[in-house]
Structures are given as C-alpha cells and as structure tokens.
Amino acid sequence: MHPVQKTTMDPPLTLGVPRSEPIPPDDCGVCAALAKARAAAKEQGDMSRVSDLNVEIRNHHEPRRKRRR
Numbered sequence: 001m002h003p004v005q006k007t008t009m010d011p012p013l014t015l016g017v018p019r020s021e022p023i024p025p026d027d028c029g030v031c032a033a034l035a036k037a038r039a040a041a042k043e044q045g046d047m048s049r050v051s052d053l054n055v056e057i058r059n060h061h062e063p064r065r066k067r068r069r
C-alpha cells in the first residue's frame with residue numbers, strides 16, 4: 001500500500017538566478033562585449049534585450065546546428 005505522495009521531480013527553483021544564463025568564455029572578445037551589453041541591459045531592466053544577448057552568446061559557441069558554414 002502506497003501512501004499518496006506527490007512524486008513530481010521539480011528541480012528546486014533557485015531564486016534570483018535566471019535560468020541557463022550562458023557564461024562567456026574568457027578568451028572570447030565578442031562574448032565579453034555581449035556580456036557587457038547584457039549587464040548594462042540588466043541594469044536598465046531591459047529583460048528582452050538581456051535574453052537576446054543571452055541567445056547571442058549561446059549561439060556564438062553553439063556547436064553548429066542550423067547554421068551553415
């Protein structure tokens with residue numbers, strides 16, 4: 001007989017930490033600039049720009065997926 005128990009495996013929400021914010025590698029000037037712009041956007045509360053920049057940083061080092069080259 002099983003006790004009725006919720007076994008939802010929700011990951012603990014870490015408050016204040018935006019999910020999966022990409023960390024730019026130290027040796028990438030482009031990402032460093034993007035990260036700087038991201039910090040500035042964050043200060044201004046421009047979260048849509050922040051997520052745009054996050055996408056850019058992520059894409060910059062993403063092992064090519066959709067991108068041709």
Ligand SMILES: [Zn+2]
Nearest residue numbers: 028030031060
């Ligand atoms: Zn980069």
